[in-house]
Amino acid sequence: MPGKLYIVATPIGNLEDMTFRAVETLKSVDLVLCEDTRVALRLFNHFAIEKTTESYHQHSTLKKIGRIAGLLREGKNLALVSDAGTPGISDPGNQLIESLIQVFGTEIKIIPIPGPSAVTAALSICGFGSDRFIFAGFPPAKNKRKKFFEEALAYSFTALFYESTYRIIRTLEDIKALEPDKSRRIVICRELTKKFETIYRGTIEEAANDLKKGIIKGEFVFVLEGRVDKGG
Numbered sequence: 001m002p003g004k005l006y007i008v009a010t011p012i013g014n015l016e017d018m019t020f021r022a023v024e025t026l027k028s029v030d031l032v033l034c035e036d037t038r039v040a041l042r043l044f045n046h047f048a049i050e051k052t053t054e055s056y057h058q059h060s061t062l063k064k065i066g067r068i069a070g071l072l073r074e075g076k077n078l079a080l081v082s083d084a085g086t087p088g089i090s091d092p093g094n095q096l097i098e099s100l101i102q103v104f105g106t107e108i109k110i111i112p113i114p115g116p117s118a119v120t121a122a123l124s125i126c127g128f129g130s131d132r133f134i135f136a137g138f139p140p141a142k143n144k145r146k147k148f149f150e151e152a153l154a155y156s157f158t159a160l161f162y163e164s165t166y167r168i169i170r171t172l173e174d175i176k177a178l179e180p181d182k183s184r185r186i187v188i189c190r191e192l193t194k195k196f197e198t199i200y201r202g203t204i205e206e207a208a209n210d211l212k213k214g215i216i217k218g219e220f221v222f223v224l225e226g227r228v229d230k231g232g
């Protein structure tokens with residue numbers, strides 16, 4: 001039997017969000033695959049996790065995946081962490097998992113160690129319906145950007161996406177221009193779990209105005225209220 005691969009969620013800002021199980025798992029494995037070994041080391045130092053690390057990131061090659069498969073074949077237990085939050089959610093992980101399933105089939109045990117993620121944190125406080133929601137990742141920077149927002153606005157259920165600091169205002173302008181319903185609500189979550197955590201709520205216009213009053217810096221999640229069918 002191959003070794004196990006644990007997919008371990010880590011804090012999105014506040015170190016106190018690290019779970020006991022995440023610490024125990026990271027201490028127990030033979031090797032931790034890290035999106036960035038220097039970032040992981042800071043976390044590991046805080047929790048006294050002394051572990052061999054190796055990088056695994058979005059540019060890792062098939063050769064790297066082959067090496068990881070080799071370690072698992074030897075029976076080594078591995079963990080994967082990203083820089084923050086849950087691996088695989090707009091972070092490396094999916095390609096590795098898919099490849100390992102191709103190599104080992106159902107023999108390989110891939111075990112989630114759940115914990116923080118910016119998308120679930122934002123969803124939990126948005127106040128919109130969360131029985132059905134869609135997470136759309138990052139909007140494209142150029143091509144198909146308009147289509148991305150048109151689709152997000154067309155959903156009748158809550159839509160969440162991440163956005164880079166540099167495009168926050170542009171994104172709000174894009175959404176405003178595409179949404180004819182001026183009462184459509186939005187929640188913009190900035191720096192969740194961190195010192196400067198700020199939640200902007202209101203219509204798209206209100207949230208944009210509030211946001212423009214402050215310093216636009218940090219990490220952001222957008223939550224769009226589902227489209228309300230106004231009938232007619």
Ligand code: SAM
Pocket residue numbers: 012013082084085086087088089090091116117118119161162163164189190191192193194219220221
């Ligand atoms: N895997 C991570 C997760 O589970 O949330 C997401 C990684 S993705 C590369 C990074 C993006 O997530 C940021 O650009 C931002 O949009 C969002 N994000 C991460 N941490 C955040 C935080 N503390 N507050 C708000 N958004 C955050």
